[in-house]
Amino acid sequence: MGTKRFSEMTEFELKQEIAALNEKAKKAEQLGMMNEFAVHERRMLMAKAYLLDPNDFQPGETYPLTDGESSFQISYLNGHFAWGYRNNGTELEAVPISLLVNGK
Numbered sequence: 001m002g003t004k005r006f007s008e009m010t011e012f013e014l015k016q017e018i019a020a021l022n023e024k025a026k027k028a029e030q031l032g033m034m035n036e037f038a039v040h041e042r043r044m045l046m047a048k049a050y051l052l053d054p055n056d057f058q059p060g061e062t063y064p065l066t067d068g069e070s071s072f073q074i075s076y077l078n079g080h081f082a083w084g085y086r087n088n089g090t091e092l093e094a095v096p097i098s099l100l101v102n103g104k
Contacts, residue, residue: 006046006047006050007079007080009050011051014048014051017047018044018047018048021040021043021047022040025037025040025041025044028040045096045098046096046098048096048098049080049081049097051098052080052097052098054079054080054097056102057074057077057082057097057102058074059075059076059077059084060073060074061073062074063100063101063102065086065095065099065100066098066099066100067099070086070087071086071087071088072086072087072095072099072100073085073088075092081094081095081096081097082094082095082097082100
């Protein structure tokens, strides 16, 4: 796909990129290349974040994370990233909004 940034891609291009990254992740997993698998998984989550509307997520609200075990309270949004605290922790971190489960 070249060196186009996710923020510059159309919805169609993002979906194509996600499908390609998913295939690369599957191949890496089958070959036991877990570091490469993790890189493709992370890029896929980043691309998926650009398919979501940041306005659907509200600072001050707590959302479950896609891992099914953790929660994340948003302090503020910066683009397609939510900054806040995991599991009522004290360390500020950023996650792509694609990791947040929104009830909408």
